[in-house]
Amino acid sequence: MQAKKVIDHIQSWLLNYVDQAGAKGFVVGVSGGIDSAVVSSLCSRTGKDVILMEMPIHQAHDQVSRGKKHIEWLEKKHDNVSSIDMDLTPSYDKFVRALEKNQDINSHTDLKFHTLSNVRSRMRMVSLYAVAQLNSLLVCGTGNKVEDFGVGFFTKYGDGGVDLSPIADLMKSEVYELGKALGVNKDILTARPTDGLWDDGRTDEDQIGATYDELEWAMKVQQKHGDNPPENVFENSRQENIWKIYLERHKANTHKMKPIPVCEIPKELMK
Numbered sequence: 001m002q003a004k005k006v007i008d009h010i011q012s013w014l015l016n017y018v019d020q021a022g023a024k025g026f027v028v029g030v031s032g033g034i035d036s037a038v039v040s041s042l043c044s045r046t047g048k049d050v051i052l053m054e055m056p057i058h059q060a061h062d063q064v065s066r067g068k069k070h071i072e073w074l075e076k077k078h079d080n081v082s083s084i085d086m087d088l089t090p091s092y093d094k095f096v097r098a099l100e101k102n103q104d105i106n107s108h109t110d111l112k113f114h115t116l117s118n119v120r121s122r123m124r125m126v127s128l129y130a131v132a133q134l135n136s137l138l139v140c141g142t143g144n145k146v147e148d149f150g151v152g153f154f155t156k157y158g159d160g161g162v163d164l165s166p167i168a169d170l171m172k173s174e175v176y177e178l179g180k181a182l183g184v185n186k187d188i189l190t191a192r193p194t195d196g197l198w199d200d201g202r203t204d205e206d207q208i209g210a211t212y213d214e215l216e217w218a219m220k221v222q223q224k225h226g227d228n229p230p231e232n233v234f235e236n237s238r239q240e241n242i243w244k245i246y247l248e249r250h251k252a253n254t255h256k257m258k259p260i261p262v263c264e265i266p267k268e269l270m271k
């Protein structure tokens with residue numbers, strides 16, 4: 001990949017899109033992870049208004065401080081960049097208490113944590129859109145190709161609810177390459193990817209059972225062979241297992257990758 005040229009390409013794409021939309025710039029949630037670090041850096045380079053939002057919800061300290069450091073770096077470097085620190089923890093806690101009054105969430109621990117992880121992501125989406133509308137900005141997405149079109153590892157209408165998606169045609173390893181070329185700091189480049197949505201601090205790899213490199217490999221297998229690759233594609237049992245993990249997630253999450261189904265009314269019923 002020609003990283004510098006890809007950066008210029010995305011920068012022009014962002015500029016063209018925001019201009020034709022008649023918006024003033026972008027709002028980006030910054031988590032301390034690589035995807036949001038790269039997207040916020042790319043948006044900052046456009047010269048348009050950029051608001052970077054840090055939105056902790058019972059967040060691990062290291063994630064918050066990586067995010068803050070990155071935001072400070074971009075604010076120093078670019079006059080068009082400003083930031084908002086919005087602690088969503090109290091609102092989230094209130095929401096959980098209200099939910100508990102109406103739903104028995106405590107008897108299904110796994111389902112409770114899973115559900116609430118997605119609530120966190122959706123609360124951030126609500127906050128990003130509020131700030132976007134108040135400032136005539138667009139909500140810029142941070143999903144990469146493996147998350148968005150491979151395993152569907154994002155929250156529907158949470159971090160998946162965005163206006164435009166500048167890095168969704170790049171594999172995770174390519175996002176790291178851009179990160180290096182953009183000068184993103186080492187703490188972010190070496191942090192283990194995590195959605196930061198779970199109190200026990202589990203990483204994406206802990207959740208999925210495969211690394212992003214492994215998932216990338218599986219996605220390439222799918223691109224080449226479809227959903228039924230020949231046996232000889234797999235060199236060992238680990239590869240067979242990764243393929244199973246990948247395909248299962250891909251199939252279960254296909255609904256997130258397509259427009260929502262609309263019930264078409266037969267013409268004869270409309271007469």
Ligand SMILES: NC(=O)c1ccc[n+]([C@@H]2O[C@H](COP(=O)([O-])OP(=O)(O)OC[C@H]3O[C@@H](n4cnc5c(N)ncnc54)[C@H](O)[C@@H]3O)[C@@H](O)[C@H]2O)c1
Nearest residue numbers: 117118121147153154155156158159194195197204207255
């Ligand atoms: N980028 C990241 O790393 C990132 C960000 C956020 C979340 N995550 C992770 O992603 C996962 C998201 O959880 P999820 O996928 O269970 O939640 P989700 O809310 O994204 O998707 C599940 C919901 O989709 C709907 N749905 C399910 N099947 C459907 C179908 N066939 N057609 C239409 N709609 C359907 C239902 O409303 C269901 O509750 C979690 O594990 C979370 O930790 C990762």
Ligand SMILES: Nc1ncnc2c1ncn2[C@@H]1O[C@H](COP(=O)(O)O)[C@@H](O)[C@H]1O
Nearest residue numbers: 029030031036054055056142159194195
């Ligand atoms: N703590 C956070 N502050 C701001 N924005 C955040 C935070 N955590 C996540 N985000 C945004 O959501 C996407 C996806 O997050 P994952 O950590 O991959 O789940 C992230 O890129 C931020 O834009």
Ligand SMILES: O=P(O)(O)OP(=O)(O)O
Nearest residue numbers: 031033034035036193194
């Ligand atoms: O989306 P981010 O920025 O949180 O990156 P990662 O998923 O690598 O933590």
